[in-house]
Amino acid sequence: MIYLDNAATTLVKPRAVGEAVRRALVSAAGYARGGYEAASRAGNLVYDCREQAAALFGLSDPARVIFTLNATHALNLAIHALVRPGAKIAVSGFEHNAVMRPLALRKIRPAVLKTPLWEPETAVQSVKDALADGAEIFILNHVSNVFGYALPLDEIAPLLTAAGVPLILDASQSAGVVPLDVSRYPCLAAVCMPGHKALYGPMGTGVLLALDERLASRPLMAGGTGSRSEEMAQPDFLPDAQESGTPNVPGLAGLAAGIRFVRSVGPENILAHERRLAQETARALEGNGLLEVFSNPAQTGVLSVRFRDIPAESAAEQLARQGIAVRAGLHCAPLAHRTAGTEQTGTVRLSFGFYSTAGQAEQAAKAFKLVKKL
Incomplete structure (x- = not known):
């Protein structure tokens, strides 16, 4: 078989990814729930993945790396935390249903920017028009999963930064392929991505880079985090605020190996x-x-x-x-x-x-x- 569906999932991965998953399956358990060796190993594996992701994307604080099931999960977390009812939202003309359906559930009809294929100047002008019309938050598909067209982030981001308007970036098709240093874009509130595409991790892994403080105060889920167990309120700090329940430790061990590979190749x-x-x-x-x-x-x-x-x-x-x-x-x-x-x-x-x-x-x-x- 000649596999040419890598935009869905990278099938052929570095050998180290599978090896990391297998090791974690038989050696890691009780993440953040005990002081014994297997629990410590689980914690170390997850933190290593946070550090790898933070390093790849220019994020100074690994605690802002939130692990999810996939990019859809990450986008839902970001939209829940950052998009208030009735807000004026602007999206690109390439958004995935992972953006459009969460907005529809909130009965939000976003303004769709004019972003024709291969016309970055038109996209930039449309962003200017949306800002003039009062757009309060942008959700943009960095690279189209259908056409491979990359929006001109370097031209758009300064406009949003100057206007004080936050950006949720869907990096599903760009993470691991298009170099992205989040420190260069102050407007970024959240960056959402899967682990199983160009980060070469296993399916069932995803990442949310939580750059806006509101992501710590409005979790989509609540439950056990291994911290502040005596309180009924969800912890209000990252990553605990957005990570309830036991994470996919073997998957994240594999994802760390995948990200390490991406960093080594560039x-x-x-x-x-x-x-x-x-x-x-x-x-x-x-x-x-x-x-x-x-x-x-x-x-x-x-x-x-x-x-x-x-x-x-x-x-x-x-x-x-x-x-x-x-x-x-x-x-x-x-x-x-x-x-x-x-x-x-x-x-x-x-x-x-x-x-x-x-x-x-x-x-x-x-x-x-x-x-x-x-």
Whole structure:
């Protein structure tokens, strides 16, 4: 199988990740609940993961690294803590349902910025317009999970900082690929990401970088934390305020190994590798008259294509029979498809990882030529 669905989950991971998970399974227990060796080991493994994440993202205080089940969980925590009823919210035109549905549950209809594909200047102007219209908080998808388009954070963040408007950043497709130093962006209130994508950790892990103090005072869940057990009130300090119950210690041990790998290789080098494969594949596919290829030199390793007269799901099934693993449909991001004009058809998405090869990309491009209208 040629696996090209890394935007969903990186399947091929560093060997150290699996080894770390296995060691934790048989040696760590009782996290923050005892003074014996196995409990201490669990605590050390989790704290190591906090330190690794803090170092990767330029965060000075590891206590602000909150562990979650996934990016969706992290986004729900951030939205619950930071978005008040009736607030004027602005979102990009590429938001995932992990943002749009929590807002819908709160009966909030956000203003959707004009963020057409490959037009960063339009996105910046739309942010200016939203600020002038009174937007109180922005929730932005850093990199589209459908098209690999990165919003111009370096241009947008200073505008929000100057206006004193906070930003929740969905880094689901950028964490581990696009270098991100949170200290450079004072407007950041929260950064949300999964562990199982470009951080090369196990599924069932996620991270919330809690940069706004309100994240300590408005937890989504309450329960046992191993601290202040005599009080009925949830602890009001991080990370305890947002971490109730026993964490996924084996998963976090694996995530620490994954982040350590990303730091050793460098997100900028991972990005260069994935981008090169995406562009080579795009060039190969653009010669196929049956396809519309959504490509730009600035995109990450996520590439969407659309067959002109073949349903995306049918194309993906035919590719799967040839041993090519891709994803088809709306990718849980109908807003992104509305922005790009693909809402009625969806796309076939190829997404590369650090372990993807040029040979695999070439084989995938050849397989596309064999897809037929049924």
